[in-house]
Amino acid sequence: MSVSDRPQAWNPADPRSRPNREQVLAGLRGTDAGGPELVQLLTPEGERVSDPRFDAYADDVDVEALTSLYRDMVLVRRADREGNALQRQGQLGIWVPLLGQEAAQIGAGRALLPTDMVFPSYREHGVAWCRGIDPTDLLGIFRGTDHGSWDPLEKRFHLYTIVIGNQCLNATGYAMGQRFEGRVGNGDGAPEGSPDEATMCFFGDGATSQGDVHEGFVWAAAYDAPVVFYCQNNQWAISVPLSRQTRVPLHERARGYGFPGVRVDGNDVIACLAVSRWALEECRSGNGPVLIEAFTYRMDAHTTSDDPSRYRLADELELWKLKDPIERVRVNLVREHGVGQEFFDGVAAEADELAARLREFCLAMPEPAPDRMFSEVYAEPSPLVEAQREEFLAYHASFADEPLAGSGVGAEGEV
Ligand SMILES: Cc1ncc(C[n+]2csc(CCOP(=O)(O)OP(=O)(O)O)c2C)c(N)n1
Numbered sequence: 001m002s003v004s005d006r007p008q009a010w011n012p013a014d015p016r017s018r019p020n021r022e023q024v025l026a027g028l029r030g031t032d033a034g035g036p037e038l039v040q041l042l043t044p045e046g047e048r049v050s051d052p053r054f055d056a057y058a059d060d061v062d063v064e065a066l067t068s069l070y071r072d073m074v075l076v077r078r079a080d081r082e083g084n085a086l087q088r089q090g091q092l093g094i095w096v097p098l099l100g101q102e103a104a105q106i107g108a109g110r111a112l113l114p115t116d117m118v119f120p121s122y123r124e125h126g127v128a129w130c131r132g133i134d135p136t137d138l139l140g141i142f143r144g145t146d147h148g149s150w151d152p153l154e155k156r157f158h159l160y161t162i163v164i165g166n167q168c169l170n171a172t173g174y175a176m177g178q179r180f181e182g183r184v185g186n187g188d189g190a191p192e193g194s195p196d197e198a199t200m201c202f203f204g205d206g207a208t209s210q211g212d213v214h215e216g217f218v219w220a221a222a223y224d225a226p227v228v229f230y231c232q233n234n235q236w237a238i239s240v241p242l243s244r245q246t247r248v249p250l251h252e253r254a255r256g257y258g259f260p261g262v263r264v265d266g267n268d269v270i271a272c273l274a275v276s277r278w279a280l281e282e283c284r285s286g287n288g289p290v291l292i293e294a295f296t297y298r299m300d301a302h303t304t305s306d307d308p309s310r311y312r313l314a315d316e317l318e319l320w321k322l323k324d325p326i327e328r329v330r331v332n333l334v335r336e337h338g339v340g341q342e343f344f345d346g347v348a349a350e351a352d353e354l355a356a357r358l359r360e361f362c363l364a365m366p367e368p369a370p371d372r373m374f375s376e377v378y379a380e381p382s383p384l385v386e387a388q389r390e391e392f393l394a395y396h397a398s399f400a401d402e403p404l405a406g407s408g409v410g411a412e413g414e415v
């Protein structure tokens with residue numbers, strides 16, 4: 001069909017008609033509307049709603065489970081705010097806020113089984129929390145004293161990746177290994193103690209423009225790798241809006257690679273939990289990969305080095321505040337379950353304690369030894385790294401007795 005044969009007016013129900021450029025851009029720019037495909041189980045007003053495809057994956061979310069998800073989100077938000085404050089007070093070099101993305105991360109994190117593997121980017125403090133990584137363990141990365149202090153294999157949570165999209169290659173390779181080693185598709189026949197596994201890979205909307213993500217998708221599809229690609233579409237890649245990254249909604253891209261894509265309300269913790277459980281089960285049973293687009297919003301700056309008022313309007317943030325992921329759970333707990341103020345006060349007190357602990361820990365963090373950067377580079381000792389370590393230590397030692405420039409103190413320049 002030539003362009004001139006196409007119907008003039010765009011009718012989404014008519015496959016022959018196409019939106020024009022302006023209509024596509026307008027759709028992508030309407031950042032607060034997830035569209036008809038958005039999976040939602042808890043509305044911004046706190047009303048529990050049904051979704052025939054995913055209800056079964058959240059039917060165990062009773063009042064107890066919901067209070068637990070609420071607690072997770074409040075504690076993670078409090079730790080995040082404290083990290084931000086510590087940076088502002090000069091205790092951290094930088095902080096990467098997760099504000100607004102608590103539901104997207106806790107929903108996915110709580111869907112994971114201990115045996116699944118996770119590859120995060122740099123904003124996944126909520127997923128880290130679900131993997132049993134204490135927020136204090138994140139501080140070294142942002143204070144510049146280490147690159148992550150947890151054991152990725154023990155926690156089943158890889159170190160943070162700053163290079164955009166790179167973890168999609170690592171995750172796909174890992175998931176291919178899970179398949180090659182027969183750790184998917186065994187169902188009840190899985191050997192005792194080694195159940196089927198999946199991998200979950202976290203990245204942002206901007207990352208979808210990176211070659212690494214595309215390559216990961218291609219390889220994962222071709223090898224049926226058990227990987228859930230979890231894209232947190234927070235509408236911005238620093239100052240670049242989503243409309244610069246794509247001409248189709250991100251979840252629709254999966255079809256082109258040959259696997260399913262689902263768009264979930266990323267501010268709805270129940271829907272994120274349900275859709276993630278479904279996707280992980282697909283992968284464990286051998287039907288991977290899957291793409292999830294968690295439709296959410298970054299309510300704070302990209303990092304503490306960024307000033308979002310330079311590139312986005314305040315009313316956009318105001319719209320998203322009405323969809324706050326924590327507030328809708330609170331409203332539901334009060335209205336539908338009669339949860340009293342005592343519970344909320346208790347969680348708030350716990351959050352204050354966590355923040356105080358984080359602060360105390362940060363202020364007491366020791367300086368790392370100068371040769372720390374040379375350890376754990378390779379599994380086996382490397383002569384090259386060892387030589388570099390020796391050279392660096394000798395260089396470092398050469399400063400020991402040197403007078404400080406301009407201090408007026410020194411062997412010869414003393415006055
Ligand atoms: C390969 C690469 N290019 C550029 C950067 C600089 N950079 C850091 S974060 C970022 C934006 C990423 O946006 P998105 O994928 O949407 O994730 P978000 O930060 O919004 O969670 C860029 C371009 C980088 N870290 N790595």
Ligand SMILES: [Mg+2]
Nearest residue numbers: 204205236237
């Ligand atoms: Mg983004």
